[in-house]
Amino acid sequence: MSLLSNIHSPADVRALKAKDLPKLAEEIRERIVSVVSNGGGHLASNLGVTELTIALHRVFDFSKDRLLWDVGHQCYPHKLLTGRADRFDTIRKNGGLSGFPNISESEYDLFNVGHAGTAIATAVGMARGDSMQKKDTRVVALVGDASIVNGVAFEGLNQAGTLKRQFLTILNDNSWGIAPTQGGFAEHLARFRSSQRYDDLKQRAKTLLPSIPLVGKALFDAIDHLKEGIKATMAPDQIFEQLGFQYIGPVDGHDIAHLEELLGLLKDVSHPVLLHVHTEKGKGCQWAADDPGTFHSPSAFDVRAGKVVIKKNGHKSWTKAFAETLIELADENEKVVGLTAAMPAGTGLNEFQKAHPDRYFDCGIAESCTVDIAAGMAKSGMRPFVAIYSTFLQRAFDQVFQEVALQDLPVVFCLDRAGLVGGDGAVHHGFLDIAYLRGFPGMTLMAPIDEAELKAAMNFALTHDRACAIRYPRDNVPATSVANCPPFELGLSRRLRSGTDATILAYGTVTNEALAAAEMLEENDINVTVINARFAKPIDPARSAKLPAWRMSGANSSISTGLKDRQSPKKP
Structure with a gap:
């Protein structure tokens, strides 16, 4: 009999016998693979967080305790355990479950989230608010898929370390975000995972030294007093402990029994604790574990004779068209560089990396930092193209203003996933960029209608000595293009059809609909x-x-406003 089919709330998870938990984890993975293979979605991360999610719901009661998810795409096991298993087939479909935590779905989802770095700070806010209102709650912030390297996450850690109450931050360290984790802090954690030098040294001393006649125990005690010095040179906990956390780990994130025991010990500790959990992205499916980048968020796929085949529609995507054009520009101009904020595959820059590895820069899940790096490169004389999802550029609003627009620097922002994005929902829709980018001085905004215009827009941006933004959707480029594609000239539109009864002024891909x-x-x-x-x-x-x-008239009030500003006086 299926265990998962009898899970209607976390209380049912807590009622299970410990020996049944590995089977429950296996069933959760099977259900996730089945659903994602049919409709696409986030896969590898959810396979990796399964045991940790089970253990959390075994130890805490999140109907009153607080669980804050960072990024949120690791929430599939959480949804299956919190009364949504019967609707899980609808995830990322119209009228169905969201692919991210969603407050309208369940009391167990506290925030609508989908961007990185937010969990720790919002958890601090809830902890402080609960304490001020004398609410008896436990607070847990679950941070994973490399979002610990985000600047907002570090700001949250800085605040959390000052708390004088229970506060548990779990670092779900799988060495990956959407791509391998980037940056010095990520490398620091990786070195520690691979060495374990401090723990090994202490365990050997504890085992061997007391057996030495006369001096053994005294020698061990003396060495034990040197613990802080050893840790300071070998372990990562100094970073967290100097911020005010007690550091525990790293521990095996797939050992449910150990996780449950450890969480039980930590749940009532009256000071901030950081639990470092090491998991495998794609756990339980070897093909996903072997290629966690591809299976981070795949489209629908088939498993045939042990091999996984991702379904493709045979059409070229806007992302691929962008990547091919950027490679062509870089082939001809040695100053062209490509930057991404931990989204090489999603933006197409993984292809650019293959062609020009020395001119490719993954800056990690740090959009603000990415924009500043691009500004610095532009100031030095390079021509940076920042490939980023429209929704994520919002996180670097001030950097686009101060470091790029105000300096009048030629940074090109290539905004993938502009407009509505379907299954990923509200947190990933890219519908704000036109409105806020219009206000920046010197900023040029473009939207092509087909691949030929995308190439023309990117060529224009390369020769334009001010900031540009080019937006395109999560879609395939049109199979046919409008005949002829003259070069882009600053601000000039193009008449595609003449008539006498009405005029449709269209921007971007909706021009084809017009x-x-x-x-x-x-x-x-x-x-x-x-x-x-x-x-x-x-x-x-x-x-x-x-x-x-x-x-x-028209749906885009920002463009309508701009037109009205330029119009002749209205007729009576």
């Missing part, structure tokens, strides 16, 4: 002009002046 609509209207003797704006900033002054104010 053309289709115009053809449908023509069947009803309505002749429509279709203009491909190309630019949201600056707006084509000659074209916008000819648009009558009383006909202006």
